[in-house]
Amino acid sequence: MGRRCDDLRPSSRWGALMHGLLKPVALTTGAVCALLVPSPAPAGSAAVPRPVRAAMDSWSEGGNTPITRLHTPPTGTSIASPARNTLYACRGGTLTRPDRPWIDAHGVIDVRKRPFVSGTLRWHGRLRVTTTSTKRHFKGNGLPDHPTGHFPVQKGTPAYKYYAEIPAHGYPNAAAIPIKPWDLDVTVPRRPSVAATPTCIDQLTTGMALAGGTFHLEVATDAQDRPVDPNAALPLDRCWGHPYDTQYHYHGPSQTCFGKASRGPAHARDRHSPLVGYAIDGFGIYGPRGEDGKIVRNKDLDVCHGHTHAIMWDGHKVVMYHYHLNGEYPYSIGCFRGKPVTVPGSRHGWGHR
Numbered sequence: 001m002g003r004r005c006d007d008l009r010p011s012s013r014w015g016a017l018m019h020g021l022l023k024p025v026a027l028t029t030g031a032v033c034a035l036l037v038p039s040p041a042p043a044g045s046a047a048v049p050r051p052v053r054a055a056m057d058s059w060s061e062g063g064n065t066p067i068t069r070l071h072t073p074p075t076g077t078s079i080a081s082p083a084r085n086t087l088y089a090c091r092g093g094t095l096t097r098p099d100r101p102w103i104d105a106h107g108v109i110d111v112r113k114r115p116f117v118s119g120t121l122r123w124h125g126r127l128r129v130t131t132t133s134t135k136r137h138f139k140g141n142g143l144p145d146h147p148t149g150h151f152p153v154q155k156g157t158p159a160y161k162y163y164a165e166i167p168a169h170g171y172p173n174a175a176a177i178p179i180k181p182w183d184l185d186v187t188v189p190r191r192p193s194v195a196a197t198p199t200c201i202d203q204l205t206t207g208m209a210l211a212g213g214t215f216h217l218e219v220a221t222d223a224q225d226r227p228v229d230p231n232a233a234l235p236l237d238r239c240w241g242h243p244y245d246t247q248y249h250y251h252g253p254s255q256t257c258f259g260k261a262s263r264g265p266a267h268a269r270d271r272h273s274p275l276v277g278y279a280i281d282g283f284g285i286y287g288p289r290g291e292d293g294k295i296v297r298n299k300d301l302d303v304c305h306g307h308t309h310a311i312m313w314d315g316h317k318v319v320m321y322h323y324h325l326n327g328e329y330p331y332s333i334g335c336f337r338g339k340p341v342t343v344p345g346s347r348h349g350w351g352h353r
Contacts (some may be wrong), residue, residue: 119154305331
């Protein structure tokens, strides 16, 4: 029998994140205990708007090319310091590669073998981005402007068993977690500057997507309190998202559904990918193509998963640091090059303190 999630005590660096948040249910070995643990809805909370069901013409809005392969790190990869092909988490630790049928011996995730959370639900997403001379403010309901999979995850679907083995406070299991609106209210610098040294990641939210959801840290924990790559451990929907604490967020190369948000085809083969969001340090997050139109590899990026060259920024072409999404771990932000702000409810317990 695997360890119980309530055995993850604060004395452990990663267990401290989950202490008091997980329902005391015995897990089988390999179950994932983090990123999917909601708080019960508060008494007297307002009714949640129903999602708008609609037929999906394509998950590839804006002519985006589907991602079929990811590269996940081997067991023993440190996440305690800035480096390429990993991330820099303030709590440190090392990654464990989960045992899943969609991962080969070389750490290649075959996305075609990994089940998706099925379903096509459209939402009334709202996001307003305003600026002053020094600040950029995001105000919205946390819902995306693109369709999502069906959450709660439906019984009988291929993804269900991977969610159903995870305990969730206030729900029978993590498969029962729905998507709900929430108060997204974040202000970042409009003209961020590169710090002398990278800053580690100490909260779940790493950025805001123009599509309405948020980007999350690319770490979950398994039943043995071991950090794992959530893209390797769990099915996501076809937009690379799922809910945590009922908040919809993205993992991995999620730009597939960002065509509308980025106001252009995010995979045009002859030019740089457009802006798809902003990190919480204020720098931009772009899709997988660099200035020559080629897919960027980790070797082309620095330890925080970004680099500097001329980009379009607030309507002007400027030479500036920025992050990229791609198919190699950590897929998005690996650490912060600027000074990150605190997202309400995301620090110290990562949304559940």
